Amino acid sequence: xxxxxxxxxxxxxxxxxxxxxxxxxxxxxxxxxxxxxxxxxxxxxxxxxxxxxxxxxxxxxxxxxxxxxxxxxxxxxxxxxxxxxxxxxxxxxxxxxxxxxxxxxxxxxxxxxxxxxxxxxxxxxxxxxxxxxxxxxxxxxxxxxxxxxxxxxxxxxxxxxxxxxxxxxxxxxxxxxxxxxxxxxxxxxxxxxxxxxxxxxxxxxxxxxx
Numbered sequence: 001x002x003x004x005x006x007x008x009x010x011x012x013x014x015x016x017x018x019x020x021x022x023x024x025x026x027x028x029x030x031x032x033x034x035x036x037x038x039x040x041x042x043x044x045x046x047x048x049x050x051x052x053x054x055x056x057x058x059x060x061x062x063x064x065x066x067x068x069x070x071x072x073x074x075x076x077x078x079x080x081x082x083x084x085x086x087x088x089x090x091x092x093x094x095x096x097x098x099x100x101x102x103x104x105x106x107x108x109x110x111x112x113x114x115x116x117x118x119x120x121x122x123x124x125x126x127x128x129x130x131x132x133x134x135x136x137x138x139x140x141x142x143x144x145x146x147x148x149x150x151x152x153x154x155x156x157x158x159x160x161x162x163x164x165x166x167x168x169x170x171x172x173x174x175x176x177x178x179x180x181x182x183x184x185x186x187x188x189x190x191x192x193x194x195x196x197x198x199x200x201x202x203x204x205x206x207x208x209x210x
Contacts, residue, residue, distance in 0.1 A: 012142050013155045017162040020134050026087055026201050027167065030124045033094055033194045034117055035171040036101055036183065042117040043171030049121025051164030056126045058156030061135045062149065076129055083127030084206035090120065091198030094191055101184045125163075128205070 027050045035043025068075065125131060138159075143152060173179065183190060 009142060009144060009147065010155075013138060014158055014162075016134070016138055016142065017155075017159040018166075020131070020159065021162040021166040025130070026083075026124050026128060026198065026205075027121070027163070028170070029194055029197050029201065030090070030120055031167045031170055032174060033090075033191075033198070034120065035174050036180075036194075037094075037191060038112065038117070040171055040175040041114075042112070043175065044168055045114055045117035046121030046124075047164060047167030047171050049118040049123075050125045050167055051160045052118075053122045053125035054131075054160045054163055055156060057131055057135045058153075058159065061139050062152055062156075076132075079127060079132065080129040080205050080208065083124075083129065084202040084204075086123055086127060087198050087202030087205065089202075090124075091195045091200075091202060093195070094198060095195030097191070101180060101190075121167075130205075 031043050031046045031050065034046045138155070139152070143155065174183075
């Protein structure tokens, strides 16, 4: 594979990785929820969970399983129902808990562990079949079959870094003191909106055909 083709492929993968990361969706809602109503740390841990989960998709893609997952009705259905039910569960908990943005955000005490926040981000991304379809698009239509395993792993790293960086910026930005001051008055409404959005995305995910 020539250097020119490799460079073009690298640019394409990088652009798609950025698009994947910034596209509004369940990952965005989960990181926003944790950042606003728990702490910046909770948001960053969820962001780390999302970035780590991209390696699950990379692993099964490089193992040649992404085509099977996308084409097998029962596998695709199982994944989307697991992801959808999880989003509905988290969304319902957010909706009914009447969360309010803490006054002293950075000192927010929560019974949840760091692992719980990380796990929420990880599961949200890992069980999203739409991400599977993104990987199918990248590795079957953009990446050349002759591309080496090392380079494909580099692409996986780029996708992971794009997600980790974007959602970390989101967690830090949304917990800036000035932003929190503007959002605090409507905290309960924001919490219900995020809970409703998560439930809606979960239902939409389960109802989708592809």
